[in-house]
Amino acid sequence: MVHSILHLDIDPPGANDWNCRPSAAHPRPVVLVHGTYENRYNNWARMSPELKARGYCVYALDYGDTDDAGVALAPTVKGYGDIRKSSKELAAFVDKVLAASGSGQVDLVGHSQGGTLSRWYLKADGGANPTDPSKNKVKKVVQLGATNHGTTMSGIETLADMLHMLGPGEKPLGKAGIQQYEKSDFIKELNADGDTVPGIDYTVVGTKYDEITTPWQSTFMTAGPGATVQNITLQEGCVVDFSAHLSMSYSPRAIGLVKRALDPSAPAAPCVPRAPAF
Numbered sequence: 640m641v642h643s644i645l646h647l648d649i650d651p652p653g654a655n656d657w658n659c660r661p662s663a664a665h666p667r668p669v670v671l672v673h674g675t676y677e678n679r680y681n682n683w684a685r686m687s688p689e690l691k692a693r694g695y696c697v698y699a700l701d702y703g704d705t706d707d708a709g710v711a712l713a714p715t716v717k718g719y720g721d722i723r724k725s726s727k728e729l730a731a732f733v734d735k736v737l738a739a740s741g742s743g744q745v746d747l748v749g750h751s752q753g754g755t756l757s758r759w760y761l762k763a764d765g766g767a768n769p770t771d772p773s774k775n776k777v778k779k780v781v782q783l784g785a786t787n788h789g790t791t792m793s794g795i796e797t798l799a800d801m802l803h804m805l806g807p808g809e810k811p812l813g814k815a816g817i818q819q820y821e822k823s824d825f826i827k828e829l830n831a832d833g834d835t836v837p838g839i840d841y842t843v844v845g846t847k848y849d850e851i852t853t854p855w856q857s858t859f860m861t862a863g864p865g866a867t868v869q870n871i872t873l874q875e876g877c878v879v880d881f882s883a884h885l886s887m888s889y890s891p892r893a894i895g896l897v898k899r900a901l902d903p904s905a906p907a908a909p910c911v912p913r914a915p916a917f
Contacts, residue, residue, distance in 0.1 A: 643680040643715045651683040653691030654699040657739045661696050667778055668740045669901065670733060671699040674751030674784075675815050676710065677885075678717045682750055685889045686897065693898060693905070698736050702728040702756070709811035719813025722756055722825060723763070729756060730764040733776055746779040746901055750888050751851065752815055754785025754843075754858075759829060761836050772838025772865060781842045781900045783887045784849050788830065788857040789821030821857070837865030842900035844893055846873040848915055851884035871896055877910035886916055 643649060654671065661668055669690055673682035679699035690697045704711070705720035718725070733745055747757045757780050760766040768774040818825035835841060841860060849855040862868040873880055873893055882890040895908025 640681040640715075642684070643678055646680075647714055648701075649680045651680050651687035651699055653688040654679070654683065654697045656696065659696035659740065661740055661742050662694050665693070665695045665902065666742060668696040668698055668736050668742055668745045670729075670736060670745050670747050671697065672729065672747055672749035672753030672757055673699070673701070673718055674749075674753050675703075675718045675813075675819070676716050677750070678715050681715070682753075682888055686748070686894050689894055690898070690901075693902070695901070696740055696742075698732070700729065700732045702732075703752075703813070703815055705813075708813035710813055718752055719815050721814045722752065722759055722818050725756055725815070726760045726764045729760045730766065733760075733766065737776065744776060744778045746781070747777055748781045748783075748897055748901075749785060750783045751884065752786060752819060754780070754782030755787060755819065755829065757782070758785075758787070758834075761839065762829065762832075767836045767838060769836065772836075775836075775838045777839060779840045779842070779901060781844070781897050782858070783844050783893055783897075784846060784852045784855075784884050785843065785858050786819040786826075786852050787834065787843070787860055789823060789826040790819055790852045790857065791821055792851060792853060833863040834860035835863040835866035835868060837863075839866050841866065841868045842871065842896070843868065844871045844873055844887070844896050846880075846882050846884070846887055846893075848881050848883045849887075869900070877908075879910065879912040881915045882913045883915040886913070 701717045703718040703720035703725040749757045845858040859870040891911045898905040
């Protein structure tokens with residue numbers, strides 16, 4: 640995080656090599672989609688080089704930087720704008736990746752809002768083709784702590800709702816935070832037709848120590864027609880990984896689970912002791 644403050648607009652290591660060509664072993668580029676108030680560097684600085692070392696063409700974008708909220712005063716803070724508008728940014732970025740790589744599809748890896756945004760892109764902005772899933776632009780979606788069914792923010796959102804604070808809170812904090820509230824119109828619309836779209840393989844990783852996406856089980860999804868969902872608890876088989884919401888993307892186990900989701904032949908995810916914030 641500090642490095643991204645000192646080096647604005649920096650790519651995570653291994654990402655955004657626009658001359659990369661996918662291999663036969665890994666034919667789909669991987670697009671990394673950061674979370675709310677994060678950016679492409681501080682969210683993915685550890686995962687991106689590991690995926691690159693596995694032979695993937697890796698790409699990462701910043702989105703949701705709309706300059707219409709108080710958090711915009713911090714130049715490294717992204718992902719706070721209207722998710723519907725951010726989805727169009729993701730759509731344009733995916734099209735750019737497809738054109739540069741010559742690939743027919745990408746895989747998306749999203750943390751927090753990044754996973755939820757990926758779903759909206761599939762639903763509303765061309766990521767999936769409902770009449771012919773073989774023409775989907777996305778094959779796999781891998782999520783870490785995604786706000787798939789909204790969040791109570793450990794009760795903060797519920798308290799704000801009781802005190803009628805959610806409307807006024809939008810301007811300083813940005814619209815995306817309000818849209819991820821569990822009772823928001825956006826969450827209702829996102830899930831109105833079910834959790835999935837046909838032709839997509841989803842992997843959802845949740846942590847028991849998530850203090851942002853709460854309750855933490857709300858991240859998990861149910862597969863609809865033509866889709867598959869694998870729900871994974873980070874601590875299953877590794878009780879010493881105490882990674883919380885923000886640190887998930889730096890967990891060796893979570894990174895290993897992402898690798899396995901993208902390629903089932905990848906080595907088993909390691910079990911490494913992890914403190915909540917490091």
